[in-house]
Amino acid sequence: MSIAEVSRFELPGFSGSLIHPHHADYDEARRVYNGMIDRRPAVIARCSSADDVVLALGLARSKGLPVSVFGGGHAVTGSAVCDDGICIDLRGMKEIRIDPVARTCRAEAGLNWGEFDAATARHGLALTGGRNPTTGIAGLSLGSGSGWLERKFGYVCDNLISAEVVTADGRQVIASDTENPDLFWGLRGGGGNFGIVTAFHFRLHQLGPxxxxxxxxxxxxxxxxxxxxxxxxxxxxxxxxxxxxxxxxxxxxxxxxxxxxxxxxxxxxxxxxxxxxxxxxxxxxxxxxxxxxxxxxxxxxxxxxxxxxxxxxxxxxxxxxxxxxxxxxxxxxxxxxxxxxxxxxxxxxxxxxxxxxxxxxxxxxxxxxxxxxxxxxxxxxxxxxxxxxxxxxxxxxxxxxxxxxxxxxxxxxxxIGNEGQDRVDAAFGARKLARLRDLKAKWDPDNVFRHNHNIRPADSQG
Ligand SMILES: Cc1cc2nc3c(=O)[nH]c(=O)nc-3n(C[C@H](O)[C@H](O)[C@H](O)COP(=O)(O)OP(=O)(O)OC[C@H]3O[C@@H](n4cnc5c(N)ncnc54)[C@H](O)[C@@H]3O)c2cc1C
Missing domain, CATH: 3.40.462.20 (Vanillyl-alcohol Oxidase; Chain A, domain 3)
Incomplete structure (x- = not known):
């Protein structure tokens, strides 16, 4: 896709910024942790709200372009960025609201663990978190989330109360034990396969500081x-x-x-x-x-x-x-x-x-x-x-x-990095994989969210 073509992408109502390849921030914005990755999205849509995410996803779908989701950019696969597609960048969404009495928080998906831990520590609270402050909370949590506190407080996903999700067809839904429980199940370890999480509601625990x-x-x-x-x-x-x-x-x-x-x-x-x-x-x-x-x-x-x-x-x-x-x-x-x-x-x-x-x-x-x-x-x-x-x-x-x-x-x-589909499938075992593929067919039948450790929709090839 030529620069002239992508420069024409506009999104009425989008309140974040659209970073095109000729933009001064483009090279910095597409950089991920792993220096081996050098991908060039057609547009990086730096979102500032869930509505922005819906608009950016809609743009990608209307143009038939690939979609990647950028949380903290730490996946060694580099799946936060895609070539010639729309990179939905959540790093502009960093609000965190803590209820110190209930010991819960609502954390937007663009936070990294350094930012998250600093905010909860002010209340003497913590959550199991990634062992590195610059890792994104989103990608890590959706992969289940292992960290130093896990033996005491469980994986990150074991502390997820609910998630605010933009689905592949552009709806905004809640996933929890009582709303869309199947989606809630899949988000806790199934990665970014089922939707774009815009905010997480977590249980917190007393710790230190x-x-x-x-x-x-x-x-x-x-x-x-x-x-x-x-x-x-x-x-x-x-x-x-x-x-x-x-x-x-x-x-x-x-x-x-x-x-x-x-x-x-x-x-x-x-x-x-x-x-x-x-x-x-x-x-x-x-x-x-x-x-x-x-x-x-x-x-x-x-x-x-x-x-x-x-x-x-x-x-x-x-x-x-x-x-x-x-x-x-x-x-x-x-x-x-x-x-x-x-x-x-x-x-x-x-x-x-x-x-x-x-x-x-x-x-x-x-x-x-x-x-x-x-x-x-x-x-x-x-x-x-x-x-x-x-x-x-x-x-x-x-x-x-x-x-x-x-x-x-x-x-x-x-x-892990990209080690092939067999390795992803093996991570879940046959029975759980079948359930995940059914879930994928329900929530993302066209495999829009495929820049990840991919779970293919049931009934698709392979
Ligand atoms: C230095 C370092 C230390 C690490 N330490 C740990 C650790 O202690 N424990 C651990 O479990 N892992 C750890 N990891 C691995 C890390 O959990 C994964 O790389 C994770 O994907 C990073 O999250 P991110 O948001 O930064 O990812 P990104 O690279 O931004 O995203 C990776 C994928 O996650 C999905 N994704 C991201 N955000 C969203 C969203 N909001 N909605 C839907 N899908 C989304 C997308 O599929 C995306 O392709 C570490 C990685 C690094 C580089």
Whole structure:
């Protein structure tokens, strides 16, 4: 489509801004987290209301153009942007209203977790949220939403009371337990397949705002021993403990002790989502192990803890993930060896235990595909030089093959790039997939919302 053609797209009544390819903000507006993605929408429709979303969607449908939805732009697939279509950009919709008495909020879909957490923390409240402040609340929540507080408060989607949704045919509806409950079910783990959520109503929980949290760092050769210790610790740990272990490269920064700076390390990141004194007692055996090269666990605002993860916007990224059935000794040995040779300073292999509140929610209660796996391994692999893309992508696949023998066959879709339809289908399992495809046929029969981990409508090809 030529620039002259797209420049003619106008939307009477649209109160946001339409960013065409010749607009000064166009290149910034189409940029997503993953620097590998270089897509050029015909128009980026920066919406400021649900009515704007309806208008932008209507424009796309009337012209027969592809649609993508931009929440926070963090999906490693880059599905927030599409070529030659309408990118419905929600980043102008950031209102959040909190009811501190009822402990609920209404949050517009363009917020990111940093903005969301800062607002709720002012009331001493929190919700399980993404482990990075710049990730959008929308894409993460619709994929179910895993975060440090999940063992105590459940996945993000387990705290969804209702959602305001623009449907594929341009209606504005509510999805909740009592209104359109089938849609409500699908939104909790089915991603952006069923409509565009313009606002979420969430339950919130009392937290902090100061919590006992931080990181323990160990030299990479201790990886196996640290993992065994974490595995044994988490077996009996209360739900308040949120924990994950990353194989990565230590920052070259003063807070890292000299021998570890810039070297391969194992980081155990941990939070106690409860009383700090109790937390000190519960975490004592974890912290006593080693001893670690650095113990940075201390009282800190939850919002600061949320900023501790690596964040490399614009880097080249290939990610993959697997839910694991078990971690026998053989798996631990194979896995621990990966700690010694990180792919790049921007990469981390993260292992997060399951259990806690999400595992007690009925498997059928939400669309999300896997609640009971004891481990989720996530290969967050990024690097700076595009010339390394082919070699590094191949290397990540080799690395991820090491633990495949212990995979459940399911995958957490929030954590992967484009790995093909089979992988998306497998994430849900056959029975749930069939239900999701029926739901898709009801709410989006033409597969308008296909720039995502796609659920194809029932009766369509494939
Ligand atoms: C640095 C980093 C850290 C991360 N940490 C976590 C983590 O701790 N836990 C976790 O679960 N995931 C995590 N993720 C993955 C993240 O949840 C997904 O990438 C998610 O899609 C990002 O949401 P977003 O709104 O930024 O996505 P976008 O890229 O904007 O959107 C991705 C897709 O979500 C859908 N979508 C977005 N907004 C809407 C909407 N309002 N209505 C309907 N559909 C919509 C669309 O299909 C869109 O293509 C992380 C990603 C990054 C890059």
């Amino acid at each position: 100061i919590v006992l949290a931080g990181a323990l760092m160990y030299p990479a050769p201790m990886a196996g021993a640290v993992l065994r210790h974490m595995r044994d610790f988490i077996r009996t740990a209360p739900d308040e403990v949120g924990i994950g272990m990353a194989f990565t490269t230590a920052p070259d920064a003063p807070f890292v002790p000299e021998p570890a700076r810039g070297k391969p390390i194992v980081v155990v990141q941990v939070i106690f989502a409860g009383d700090m004194e109790q937390g000190a007692t519960v975490l004592a055996p974890l912290r006593a192990f080693g001893p670690p090269a650095a113990d940075l666990v201390q009282p800190m605002p939850y919002t600061e803890f949320q900023k501790l993860g690596g964040n490399f916007p614009g880097s080249q990224n290939y990610w993959t993930a697997d839910f694991l059935n078990e971690l026998p000794e053989e798996a631990i040995d194979a896995y621990a060896a990966l700690a010694l040779t990180p792919l790049s300073p921007q990469s981390a292999i993260i292992l997060v235990p399951g259990g806690g509140a999400p595992s007690r929610v009925d498997e059928e209660a939400t669309a999300f595909g896997m609640r009971t796996a004891p481990w989720n391994v996530h290969y967050i692999c990024g690097w700076m030089n595009p010339a390394d893309n082919a070699a590094n992508t191949a290397r990540v696949k080799e690395i991820a093959a090491v633990l495949k023998p212990w995979s459940t066959g399911r995958v957490y879709l929030n954590y």
